[in-house]
Amino acid sequence: MKQRRLTLLTIFLFALILLPAASYANNAAVGRGTDMNMPGNDMSGHTMEIPSNNISGQGAADNDHVTGNTLTPTGGTSAQNMDMSNNDPADDDMTGYNMGDIPDQSNDGMSHDMPAETPAHNMNMPDHGGGTIQDNNDHQAAGTGHGDINPSGKEVNRASLLGGFGLVNGFIVLAAVILKRKLKWEEPSKW
């Protein structure tokens, strides 16, 4: 009977362990398709949507290169700046663009500053896998399109996280203390 209760308690605790991680798991799974989560920019499905800029509807035929764009790593901890202010939006379609052709650039957590008047940037990058990305940390990475750029763009709610785990662990310790005292009363010789 005791064994059974302990088993049930173990299962209950295991479920509790999983709960605090659930929100992170839900959030992290979004955008994992390309591992290019960027603050404020959803890149799932290989499309970089930029709030306040209409990026849809840019035809591919007249936008077939990115020449002239500068990817400027700023060295910040959470964001790097891709300055595109000096570029004609018409030149910014990256459809069919192969990431293997970008040398010496870091894509870690980059954000995209663009003047509000910039009308449209289609940055679909369906063919970005397969090449080699040489970034400014001398990483030589095979561009698989998965797991190789920066999957960690999202910040979690650390207060909830610590609170959640703290609560669960506190509960476990409390339960252990209660159990220990109870067993001391019931079976003093054994415990």
Next chain:
Amino acid sequence: MVKTPRKNNLLKAILASKWFPGILQYPTALVFAVIIYELLFGPLSPGRNFGTAMTWVLWWPLIPLLFLLFGRLWCAICPFATLSDLVQKYVGNNRPVPLFLRRYGIWIIDAVFILITWGDHIWGVVESPRGSAILLFMIITGVIASGAFLERRAWCRYLCFLGGLSGNYSRTGMLELRATPEKCARCKVQACYKGNSKAPGCPLFEFPKTMDSSASCNLCGNCVKTCPNDSIRLSVRVPSKELWFIKKPRLEESFLAIVIMGIVFVQNITMLDLGARFMSLIEGVTGISSYPLTFTITFVIAMAVPVLALFFTGWLSSTMNGESAMANFIRFGYALIPLDLAGHMAHNLFHLLAEGNSVLITGLSLFGINLQKSTAIAGNETIQILQFSLIVLGALFSLYTAYRVAKSNYTVGKGISSLVPVAGFILLLTFINLYLFTLPMAHRM
């Protein structure tokens, strides 16, 4: 003539010291605390986070090497074990380990290991400092629960996913702790198991008198300290020697051996263009565009193929030696462990040598020093040569292990013939590994 094992008295003296393992345990716990803090509050970019660098670029690649050299010594100083001890000391109930854990513990470990690998690819645990922190917090919660209710280090023995891995790898380890049967035969106190005033009993529930495997010995030195007869000896042995004489082979351990092979393949393939192409193929065939789903299908295939292939090998061997396919699966599964270890080390060698400087860079950044240098310690060619050498060495040890297993279990004719399919399978795995290491691999950081 029986060869006397080479005793190592210096190591024994270290284990007998009252300072061991505390002198390593508490500094490790301190570093671990810094790692947790950094993972939670440090930079979001894994390339700039000291916690990520320490965990996935230094510790994870070095751990299989530690298992090879010192068996499960890491488990004696592991910060989770230290935490478990502390919780047990203050609020522990020391209840017996539930029967289902004792019976199915390794299966749970197998499942958790697979789940963590899968979860890493879905949620990006390794590349995400916060994800890594959550993983560690989940482990901490399990450790606290185990320490609070169960006796000894139940977590390490029955639940820790790394414990299962280390158990298998430690069988290839070069260091073994064993008791002297003649001395133990006269012993009435069994202090090595029960403990005495000098030290507690074995934390991993082992009884040195009957222990014939290093899978569950963490070299904590408790038995060395408690034994009144000086029965415990430490000796150096040929790597993988223990695998040649497995008396009671177990399905779950063989299964873990082949699962690890699958996991190493998954880790390699997903860091290669090959993985992306395979998933595109699945997208095309199934029409599913969701990454978690396509990855899960790829993952299941990558995990199932080696298991089925080993079963098929076992079936081929069974036609030669008359035993069942499952019996051959179980018996010869152990022969894969050296190749597992080699594959694991070779894969992580890339991260260690191509990204190793990130530990220094991120470590110095904690003190405000901005070091601008490449993360690489060695060039790609050097790394590749080392990877190939490791795989070849692993393959040789696996082949020899398979030979010894066949030799000690079957008559000469049956032994050799049943070895042929197993040797072929080991060679196939070797060539796949070698091929994968010829391809450029993505960085972890």
